[in-house]
Amino acid sequence: MKVLLQVAAAGLVTLHAAGAAAAVSADEARQLGTTLTRFGSEKAGSADGAIPEYTGGLSKPPADYTANSGKWPDPYSAEKALFSVTPANMGQYADQLTPGADALLKRFPDMRLEVYPTHRSASYPQWVLDNTVKNATSAHLVGKVEGDGVAGAFGGVPFPIPKSGYEVMWNAMLSYRPTEFSVVNMGGQLIDSSGGRTELPVLNITEYRPYFDQKNAAGNFSGPYLRAWIQAETPPTTAGTTVLVDYSSNYSDTDQVSWAYFPSQRRTRMAPDYKYDTPSSSYGGVLFWDEGNVFTGRMDRFDFKLIGKKEMIVPANNYRLSQLPVDDVFGPKHLKPDAVRWERHRVWVVEATLKADARHAYAKRVFYIDEDSWTFVEADGYGHDGKLWRVGIDYQFPLYDGGGVFALCYGFYDLQKGNYFLTFTNGANGAPLLRVSDHLSHPNLFTPAGMSGTGLR
Structure with a gap:
């Protein structure tokens, strides 16, 4: 753990006081577009060349991509892994392994990380870059x-x-996404400690991000930065159950607000407990509500300390994972190594310690955020006994048609129970489909009345 939380090499990053809250000066901001990219990552590659220079990201779709089809072909499908990290050779890469990856390799003799060439694929529309500056x-x-x-x-x-x-953390929660994206037929699997596989509820999800809706550009932005509409398609006993959650841009003014529609009752009601460490019933209690997308929600129960930036081996550009047959993805103890792509990236490290007067199932959490996409790639949760309890990993992939990153392919390993799960995989009706839009096309979804209308069965 010591090695993994060390500050990056001299010159790689400057650490700052955790309590600072002011904007940077105009002189400091001039780094954006020079030594730094316009969105704040280091433009230069790593000293050994394993991490390349940033040259604009992946903004041209591959030849086999069809717009609005819902499918995102892998632009790097022809590449082969450079090397594998295994329990036998992990010592050679100790300073590049997160505590989560380290724990999985030590626990499972057949675990390995297939490490591919690093691609800095994240891209941004020009208006997002301008706004960032x-x-x-x-x-x-x-x-x-x-x-x-x-x-x-x-x-x-x-x-x-x-x-x-x-x-x-706010950079990660406000990382660029298209104004609206929808996922149809998002499946998932829960693997228990004996290797048994249970299909998780198949979900349809639409997310609207007012923060990235250009219609809201005038004046000072306020209100929810994210509105998430989630509806169960299976199993039959819960089909039509719908949840709407608003995530606030200022929790001191407006707290997180949730509504739930239950077809059996044919009514929509407030759901105030969908937050913090409330277990998600749809996932059999193995996921807390604030672990959606690895972390989403209010930060008031923890003290968040910036540790620094480090070069680490993390999942990246995992386009093919969600398209594979379930049998090619899930092993009895962990994801099958050939299904996952790992690369070396620079990541920010943030450590969150539970406040003395606060309650949460975790005593400490450590987050790893990719410097280019500003998305969470891992979240490690520690129990009150000080031991690593859960390892959350996001298998994100950049959206080459319009920019941004998709980060709903994630899962958690429970090191105490010995189970794990993964979302955004093949479901009852085949592979999940992802569509994006630069405008809100389904405004009626995001009202209690609209929830009732779509939740009938």
Whole structure:
């Protein structure tokens, strides 16, 4: 753990005080577009060349891509792994392994990480880059509790030159996504400690991000930055059950708001407990509500400290994972190694420690955020006994048609129970389909009345 939380090599990153909340100066912001990309990552590659220079990301779809088909072919399908990290040779890569990867390799003799060439594939529309540069000198943390909200930012990375753990976390939660995306037939599997496989509920999901809706560009942005509509398609006993969750840009002003529609009752009601460490019933209790997308929600129960930036081996560009047959993805103890693509990337490391007067199932959490996409790639949860309990991993892939990253292919390993799960895999009706849009096309979904109308069965 010591090695993994060390500050990166001299010159790689500057650490900042965790309590800072002010925007950067105009002089400091001039790094954006020079030594830094306009969204805040280091433009240069790594010293050994394993991480290349950033040259604009992947913005041209491969030849076999069909717009609005819902399918995202792998542009790197012809590549072969450079090397494998196994329990036998993991010592050679100790300083590049997260605690989660380290624990999985030590626990499972047949575990291995297939490490491919690194591609800095994340790309951004020009208007998002322009907004990010503006945000650098205007965005600031607000709220009665540190990290409770963001003001002075819209339509871009709020803190491209972050000065605290809270700012890095908000960058991840406000990382660029298309204004609306919808997922149809999102399956998942839960593997128990004996290797038995249980299909998780098949979900249809539509997410709307007002923060990235250009219609909201005028004035100071406020209100929910994300509205998530989630409906169960299977099993038959819960088909039609629908949840709508609003995630606030300032929790001191407006807390997270949730509604739920139950077909058996034919009514929509408030659901105030869909937050923090409330177990998600749809996932058999193996996922907390604040672990959606590895982490989503309010940060008031933890102190978030910025540890630094480090070069680490993490999942990246996992286009093919969700398209594979289930038997090619799930092993009895862990995901099958050939299904997952790993690369070396620079990631921000943020450590969250439970406040003395707060309650949560975790005593400590450590988050790893990719420097280019600003998305969570791993979240490690520690129990009150100090031991690593759960390892959350996101198998994201960049969207080459319009920019942004898809990050709903994620799962958690429970090291105490010995089970694990993964979302966004083949479901009852085949592979999941992902469609994106730069405008809100289904506004009626995001009202209690609209939930009732779509939830009938």
